[in-house]
Amino acid sequence: xxxxxxxxxxxxxxxxxxxxxxxxxxxxxxxxxxxxxxxxxxxxxxxxxxxxxxxxxxxxxxxxxxxxxxxxxxxxxxxxxxxxxxxxxxxxxxxxxxxxxxxxxxxxxxxxxxxxxxxxxxxxxxxxxxxxxxxxxxxxxxxxxxxxxxxxxxxxxxxxxxxxxxxxxxxxxxxxxxxxxxxxxxxxxxxxxxxxxxxxxxxxxxxxxxxxxxxxxxxxxxxxxxxxxxxxxxxxxxxxxxxxxxxxxxxxxxxxxxxxxxxxxxxxxxxxxxxxxxxxxxxxxxxxxxxxxxxxxxxxxxxxxxxxxxxxxxxxxxxxxxxxxxxxxxxxxxxxxxxxxxxxxxxxxxxxxxxxxxxxxxxxxxxxxxxxxxxxxxxxxxxxxxxxxxxxxxxxxxxxxxxxxxxxxxxxxxxxxxxxxx
Ligand SMILES: Cc1ncc(COP(=O)(O)O)c(C=O)c1O
Numbered sequence: 001x002x003x004x005x006x007x008x009x010x011x012x013x014x015x016x017x018x019x020x021x022x023x024x025x026x027x028x029x030x031x032x033x034x035x036x037x038x039x040x041x042x043x044x045x046x047x048x049x050x051x052x053x054x055x056x057x058x059x060x061x062x063x064x065x066x067x068x069x070x071x072x073x074x075x076x077x078x079x080x081x082x083x084x085x086x087x088x089x090x091x092x093x094x095x096x097x098x099x100x101x102x103x104x105x106x107x108x109x110x111x112x113x114x115x116x117x118x119x120x121x122x123x124x125x126x127x128x129x130x131x132x133x134x135x136x137x138x139x140x141x142x143x144x145x146x147x148x149x150x151x152x153x154x155x156x157x158x159x160x161x162x163x164x165x166x167x168x169x170x171x172x173x174x175x176x177x178x179x180x181x182x183x184x185x186x187x188x189x190x191x192x193x194x195x196x197x198x199x200x201x202x203x204x205x206x207x208x209x210x211x212x213x214x215x216x217x218x219x220x221x222x223x224x225x226x227x228x229x230x231x232x233x234x235x236x237x238x239x240x241x242x243x244x245x246x247x248x249x250x251x252x253x254x255x256x257x258x259x260x261x262x263x264x265x266x267x268x269x270x271x272x273x274x275x276x277x278x279x280x281x282x283x284x285x286x287x288x289x290x291x292x293x294x295x296x297x298x299x300x301x302x303x304x305x306x307x308x309x310x311x312x313x314x315x316x317x318x319x320x321x322x323x324x325x326x327x328x329x330x331x332x333x334x335x336x337x338x339x340x341x342x343x344x345x346x347x348x349x350x351x352x353x354x355x356x357x358x359x360x361x362x363x364x365x366x367x368x369x370x371x372x373x374x375x376x377x378x379x380x381x382x383x384x385x386x387x388x389x390x391x392x393x394x395x396x397x398x399x400x401x402x403x404x405x406x407x408x409x410x411x412x413x414x415x416x417x418x419x420x421x422x
Contacts, residue, residue: 001334003419015416022409025402026366032403033369037187037346037391039255039312046311047257050298057297059290066289072277074265078292082265084302085220086249087233091270094277097287100252100264101139104214107248107266108143110279111177116210117245117275122149122177131169131179133161135349135376135387137187137216140180144378151378152176156189160197170206178212184231185219188349188376188389190342195232202237204246215249215267221302221309222255223344224317228306235267244269253295255346256308263295316346319392319400323348326401330408336415339390348390349376350407355414356385362410368403 003011059066062076073079074095083090096103112128115121122128129150132141136156144151152169155162161181170176181201183193193201201213215234223229238244247269253262268276299305324341327350331337336353352359356373363370371389374380395403 003334003336003415006419008420011416011420015413015420018409018412018416022362022366022406022413025406025409028402029367030399030402031367031369032395032399034391034395034403035369035371036394037255038394039259040315040393040395042315043255043312043393044258046308047298050257050294053297054294057293059293061293066293069285071289072280072284072286073273074263074287075289075292075296077296078263078265078289081296081299081301082251082267085305086217086235086251086265086267088235088249088267089270092235092267092273094266094268094273094280095287095292096264096266097291098252098258098260098262098264099254100216100218100250103250103264103266104140104216104248105143105146106280107212107214107276108147108149108178110276111210111212112147114279116212117271119210122210123147125175127175129173129176131161131166131176132378133180134378135188135382135389136180137182138371138375138380140214140216141378149177150175153378156186156191158191160191160193160201163197163200167200167204170204170208170211172207174207176206177208177210178214180214180216182216182218183234184217184229185222185342185345187218187345188340188347188387190340190345190347190349192229192231192343198232198234199237202234202243202247203241204243206246211246213247215247217249217251218255219345220251221305222312222346223309224313224320225343226310229343245272248272253299255312256305257295257298261291263292316393318397319395320348322397322400323390323392323404326404326408331411334415337411346391346393348392350388350390350411351386352388352411352414354385355411355418356382356388358414358417359407359410360388362413363403363407366406366410368406368410370407 078095079090079093083093112123132151133156249267252264338351340349360370360373374382
């Protein structure tokens with residue numbers, strides 16, 4: 001439906017009808033929180049056997065004891081497991097505690113304070129700029145803001161960031177020091193970077209020697225379907241071009257075992273790993289290795305991780321599919337409403353042309369909490385006021401069904417109001 005073709009009378013009539021439906025849903029008083037990509041309660045049960053087994057695990061390994069100090073890079077078996085997951089060598093892995101975001105924050109802080117591999121500390125420079133493909137992950141942008149870095153918004157396309165722009169930006173300006181990438185099932189669009197995009201990123205020729213790609217592979221094994229999407233190994237390409245130091249890869253078990261209480265890992269060149277271990281040395285003697293043993297014993301190997309993830313997918317898939325079917329039914333002929341159809345990850349990206357803020361406001365007034373409109377853009381500014389991030393993991397299927405009905409009504413009311421100039 002093209003609302004531009006409707007008369008004021010027709011728009012008013014449609015609005016009245018939608019408002020009535022909206023109030024009916026509002027009266028049900030159901031509250032649903034879809035603000036963040038947290039695992040649902042049933043998903044968290046999947047890893048409970050890990051805790052049950054914890055009392056009788058072999059905490060001694062290879063001459064080391066996980067209950068004691070030592071191994072600042074994490075226990076060897078955990079480094080080997082994450083190396084297999086990222087398809088790199090174990091010497092390129094540091095296994096840390098529960099949050100990959102914390103590692104990213106530390107990497108930026110180290111660069112700011114001490115510089116990258118002997119280069120000038122970023123906080124001694126007039127300007128530090130980061131490329132932020134958008135829509136993107138709000139907490140990446142928050143890190144930039146916290147450290148006072150300038151964010152350059154680059155459009156996120158169907159196969160990854162707009163690489164023509166990225167190449168131009170890094171080539172031309174030495175103050176461009178990094179780019180955020182969520183290369184697989186991107187937050188929030190669900191995009192998987194194409195081989196061509198991965199290759200172009202790995203081959204970048206930045207003016208800044210200390211430019212870094214933050215390869216936040218948070219959804220590395222988070223496919224919703226049996227057939228996983230393949231992501232090209234960026235290190236393989238980077239090595240060919242002498243660019244292996246340019247990449248920091250991050251993964252975590254936040255959405256495999258327990259969110260924030262799992263294990264996170266950094267994948268980087270051995271040169272980077274050695275330099276970072278030196279910086280980390282005075283901060284922490286070692287990570288929580290007891291938790292690492294628990295994870296290694298529970299996760300076992302990459303095939304077993306995939307089996308665990310299939311259980312998560314079984315719980316998540318119906319919610320994503322319900323969204324697709326209800327939205328297609330409601331909006332297949334509405335020009336101003338578009339949404340992504342991710343095959344994995346935790347989010348769906350919804351675009352409501354020029355009416356995102358009002359949609360989120362209406363949904364909230366009817367009990368459905370969504371991520372703030374604009375949050376998927378640097379500085380919280382979505383110039384087109386269109387993008388809304390949907391996080392379907394927490395609600396039950398029944399709650400999800402109600403939440404989508406409210407969302408549909410909210411989108412319609414917001415767009416009709418927009419056309420009526422209200
Ligand atoms: C892209 C991305 N990176 C990182 C995180 C947080 O990961 P962690 O729990 O390992 O800090 C999230 C959580 O939603 C995410 O979507």
